Amino acid sequence: RGASPDLSKVTLRIGDQVGQHRSKLQAAGLLADVPYKIEWSAYPAAFHLHEALKAEAIDIGAANDSPTASAIAGGSKIAVVAAWGNGGKGTRLYVPKGSTAQSVADLKGKTISPTTRGSVAHFLVVGELRKAGLTESDVKLAFLNPVDAGAAFAAGSIDAWATWGIYGARIRSTLGARVLSNGEDVNSGLFVFSAARSALQDPAKVAAIADYADRIERSYRWSREKKADHIAWYKTYAKQDEETALAVYDDDVPYRRLKIDEEFAGRLKKTFDTWTSVGVLNGAFDFRDYLYRDLAVGA
Amino acid sequence: MSGRDNHDLAVRVRGLTRRFGERAVIDTLDLDIRKGEFVALIGASGCGKSTLLRILADLDHGITGEVRVPRRRAVAFQAPRLMPWKSVWRNVTLGLPGGDHRGRAEAALAEVGLSHRSDVWPKVLSGGEAQRTSLARALVRDPDLLLLDEPFGALDALTRIKAQHLVAELWQRRRCAVLLVTHDVEEALLLADRVLVMREGVIARSIPVTLDRPRRLDNPVFAALRGELLDLLGVSEDVAGRRAA
């Protein structure tokens, strides 16, 4: 690497799911001294973000591994520049309070909502069914949007619901939902930053991306070190009560930065293969071609 | 006009007023029509004849005063008001109780000379044809009060005579009360028992026509009445004789 490029002329266009990173970086004071300009844009879900990325309307954006694999399969010209993993926490399989099911095997013949098709929760359901020696045809899968699935769960229209984050926390607290499986050995727990290939042509922009990735890493560190601050931020950002904020804290903070290497390509491929095996995605990709391995990793 | 027994009346109006904004088009008007009486109503354009008819047809409630009319009424409006989405014959029998609508419509249309038009849409009718359809629609009903608003205005001389004849015949058979609005003084005198002249919101004059029927235009009493009525309408004999510049 040569002399550090002039960042002051760079404008980094960052796509941000539900504005989370921007808000958190702000709260952690990590946006005060950014040496380049950031143009934020916010999207409600991963595929909206990837639509923008595919159109090269943004330079960089983060999503779970599954939507990233979908985007690659859909012909999006992106490269993974950075990734974090939390060890598979956060996405769980829930049953209602009164459910008699004690294991995934007990759900045979029942209706499970894996939330939306191709979501991390769907990934979990696929893995759990395999672990229990079941196939998808042994249960009824009801794909629903999170809010709709919540209603179906509350109304008893589904016997189990695989979901993540706030949804899980809320049904635990308000409906007394029970965790049937915490999914830690199934979930990939990957959080992936993808960049438009065009953005990676510009060394200055690459430097800015590297800096931004470092700030994300520092924000995770901030969350772990300043729990009270994180909780306070989260409560206002997501408009949740203390209980919910605390409930999701342990899942949200243990993200560790991963190296973008051969092994990571393998993890992406594993996710992709799971999806092809259930017919959600198809095609054949060498995910090593979709990595950008040269991003400087700082502090 | 008021000394009669109520039981004998087909229309009883007392102190009727109808205002549009500031203007009282009908202004404390009294009117009695006996059962079976044929009354013609004349008056200048815009004096309130159609307004009065609408009230007697129970279509206008922005009124003050007492208005009593029979339950069964039939109306032929000044404009034909045919339902454009119904063929001519269906227009004629619309709302008629009983069966064989087609047959009754055909008979009525034959009387007004429209047998050949019974299946067409109203939009293709000529002005006079539409007016005759509207007349047939009123006559085919069985009213106690027949309200006719210039029903012959768009008809040629021969068709008009036939239509007048038709109304007279229905009236004589049914003995219903008839209120006929017309601009034709001779027509009023040929048909009516009494001619009302409307002016400034009231019935300004009520002129009984005691001539025997059938009436003749060349009867001297007829001519005198005609002169009197034209005078009331503001047309002097001289002007009536020498009309165009």
Next chain:
Amino acid sequence: MSGRDNHDLAVRVRGLTRRFGERAVIDTLDLDIRKGEFVALIGASGCGKSTLLRILADLDHGITGEVRVPRRRAVAFQAPRLMPWKSVWRNVTLGLPGGDHRGRAEAALAEVGLSHRSDVWPKVLSGGEAQRTSLARALVRDPDLLLLDEPFGALDALTRIKAQHLVAELWQRRRCAVLLVTHDVEEALLLADRVLVMREGVIARSIPVTLDRPRRLDNPVFAALRGELLDLLGVSEDVAGRRAA
């Protein structure tokens, strides 16, 4: 009817046919109207008078034959056809070139006795008021051919005389050709240079009226012409005298 110089004509129709389905309402009709000529057209209801007028107004193209008319025409239709979304005075001057529409509309409305109604919506007009508005709308224009389809049908005797006077005056001043459809034989004779009788799709008779103006109803020539026309319309003198049953 055909020997004249074309240059002298305001309307020239040759072999005009108009069919509705199988029926030829107008059937190889020929018609010439000289510049400045006042022609009245009479005929039974439904015989095709309005159809002919529509063709002369260049509104109906489902025709065969040759029809020539001046470029500047004005029409008063049988129904008033006022734009319901325009106040009365705006209806009168709609499409008029030049300025001071309000003033010209007021003047025209005053002539037909509607000064007090110039700001209202057409929906509140009485039948005769609407007809007079439509007439004012035609008269306020500057036509070479004036087509009037029963323009006085809904008017009382006095108003009708005034309106007739108005048309006659405009015609004398402008010397435009006028084609007046009417059901009133006396009206035709009072106003026109020539009376056309339409029957079975053609001009069956063309009767010149050579009486001097102003004309009087009590002129014996007038009475004779009147009898002749009524006869052509199928009304015998006897029926005309003794009309209602």
Next chain:
Amino acid sequence: MPKLRAETHQPVSVADAPELVLVQPEAERRRGLPRPLRRAIGPVLLVALWHVLSVTGVLPPTVLAGPATVLSSAASLWATGELQAAILASLGRAASGLAIGGTIGISLAVISGLFRLGEDLVDSTMQMLRTVPNIALIPLFIIWFGIGEAPKVALIALATAFPLYLNVYAGIRNVDQTLVEAARTLGLSRPAMIRHVILPGALPNALVGLRYSLGVAWLALVFGEQVNATAGVGYLMNNAREFFQTDVIVVCLVVYALLGLIVDFIVRLLERLLLAWRPAFSGA
């Protein structure tokens, strides 16, 4: 032989003629609450029902928060200024979108309403495009218009163009032919004809289209504000769905519902102003 026979009733003699009925003046007929109050009954009943269902637990709060919760959520959103900001942002977008979409829709409707040739070219194309789901076009709009305000406004423009097109076109084709003829004899130029005859005649229908478009403009925001929005009612709702904030979702629904009432009010006002000429039926 008289043929116009009254067959259903035997001819009655004058003596046993029927009783007269009184024509009731309006003043004695009309009673009760004033109009605006009566129009409020429906919505008020609905809110009451909702309240009862919430209080009795038939509607669990995780699905649909009750009116009380919603009110307090709305109050706090108002206190932080978020709600006002959202409404203002959405209002701006809806207004621009409607202006563009309305202009396009009405212009195309006039073209295909007036000219056979225009109809041939435009109408079937519009009929075809109008059933294409907007959301599927968002990726295209991002490519053409980026991720700023433009694609959001474009989406609203697209969504609002069709109802106005459909209704104005139908309105033009519903204009009384006899009036068009009359206008032709008055020597109106083509633009004058459009202005003075065709458009006023199509106005009752056009206002239905406007009513529709005003509603659709806001509904389209739900999708438009999925693209890089940080404010707006659609954004607020999408966000609330992500964060499972059922109370905020319902606040948004209430905002939408109120908006529907405002749209209704505006269009009613326009109808009163612009359609005063109409001799139309107004209910019994």
Next chain:
Amino acid sequence: MPKLRAETHQPVSVADAPELVLVQPEAERRRGLPRPLRRAIGPVLLVALWHVLSVTGVLPPTVLAGPATVLSSAASLWATGELQAAILASLGRAASGLAIGGTIGISLAVISGLFRLGEDLVDSTMQMLRTVPNIALIPLFIIWFGIGEAPKVALIALATAFPLYLNVYAGIRNVDQTLVEAARTLGLSRPAMIRHVILPGALPNALVGLRYSLGVAWLALVFGEQVNATAGVGYLMNNAREFFQTDVIVVCLVVYALLGLIVDFIVRLLERLLLAWRPAFSGA
């Protein structure tokens, strides 16, 4: 003094009167292609444009697949039977939803169109509800109707009820008051009045509503088929969008567009059959 003065032109003498113009018979005026062919021009041009943009690379295939790609994708979806299954599934839902929603919409429109009291209760409520985004109501529908076919059909019913309501209601209020009066004097019973006067008078508007509803029924599937669907055009499209299958998205869009043309054809046919009585303007 003559007051009806022609002020724009000096009175002309008979000698210099103007030339006559010939009234052109129609046969000589009309020429060109037959109607259905001419109506195809617009859509065909659009497809041609799309093809050209695709071939020249202005529309890259990752953004919007070209007609050729789409045809082959459609063919393979057809070969697997997926496309037919999707269309059939959606058709069934759209038909049931439309039947229910249409009945509700028209009934409510008749109630509020005819009765002042009905209007007071129903109209403002409908105006309020119609601007509420459907997708936000899905949770409610799930609670009430489960996750089977019922909520999907309910959603379509809801979506289709409003256009029919709006247009039929407007149609009823647009019925000529003078005809209603005339009908009243004919002694029609209330049901007869509705059947013979009000509804036929509202028909031109109702058909606009139907046109709208027929389109909306399919559009609502995009949301309805987010609820636990395994087949359907909306499902196919949602899926394709989430998994960036641009070719499948476009196949769905084409299906929707064709559907728009079919709807147009059906409604035109109905108009020709049901509105033959109308003396309306039909374009120049």
